Amino acid sequence: MVHSNVLVLNRSYLPVHLTSVKRAFVLLYRGVAKALGEDFQTFNFYELRVSPDEIQSLEGEVIGTMQGMIRVPRVIVLDHYDHVPKRYVRFSRQNVLVRDGFTCQYCGVRLPKSELNLDHVVPRALGGKTTWENIVASCFECNRNKGSRTLAQARISLLRRPVRPRWTHWAHSFPGKVRYKEWQPFLHVVEQRKMSDVNFESSRA
Numbered sequence: 001m002v003h004s005n006v007l008v009l010n011r012s013y014l015p016v017h018l019t020s021v022k023r024a025f026v027l028l029y030r031g032v033a034k035a036l037g038e039d040f041q042t043f044n045f046y047e048l049r050v051s052p053d054e055i056q057s058l059e060g061e062v063i064g065t066m067q068g069m070i071r072v073p074r075v076i077v078l079d080h081y082d083h084v085p086k087r088y089v090r091f092s093r094q095n096v097l098v099r100d101g102f103t104c105q106y107c108g109v110r111l112p113k114s115e116l117n118l119d120h121v122v123p124r125a126l127g128g129k130t131t132w133e134n135i136v137a138s139c140f141e142c143n144r145n146k147g148s149r150t151l152a153q154a155r156i157s158l159l160r161r162p163v164r165p166r167w168t169h170w171a172h173s174f175p176g177k178v179r180y181k182e183w184q185p186f187l188h189v190v191e192q193r194k195m196s197d198v199n200f201e202s203s204r205a
């Protein structure tokens with residue numbers, strides 16, 4: 001429970017990252033963040049305390065502390081933090097496929113992940129690196145057709161330039177992480193946009 005995730009919002013209610021319940025309690029206790037309730041009402045640390053007869057209805061979302069039983073927040077808002085930090089998504093096969101919408105970046109066909117390869121845009125043989133900027137999802141056929149040629153040599157083009165995605169645009173997927181219904185209102189902004197509309201930030205050169 002103390003290691004489960006809490007969504008952290010900045011002062012403008014934009015998701016900035018996930019933290020542990022333990023860390024969230026520290027922020028609440030220090031008074032730099034408030035917990036957000038279902039109706040967007042805010043609670044400080046002490047207002048999260050629950051009476052013994054409330055505990056039953058909270059279905060285990062309660063933790064015993066030195067200050068008594070405290071309701072576990074699933075969303076907290078930072079009081080003074082305006083920024084959306086530049087956090088980047090871990091480079092992995094799964095995350096590249098998610099970024100590319102499980103769509104071959106050459107022919108535009110959407111496929112199950114078992115039918116997609118990762119392709120080096122600039123071939124490895126020509127010094128192409130295994131990075132967000134040089135790896136795209138590709139169907140087997142395009143992968144084979146392109147071989148170890150450049151885009152120009154193979155006379156093909158990419159649907160869009162591959163870039164390293166920013167974490168905040170990734171918030172809808174949280175690969176490998178449990179998500180809570182309380183997060184929904186804040187992730188909605190992100191989810192409304194189609195992957196192709198997502199304004200990925202280009203990486204720093």
Ligand SMILES: [Zn+2]
Binds near residue numbers: 107
């Ligand atoms: Zn293809």
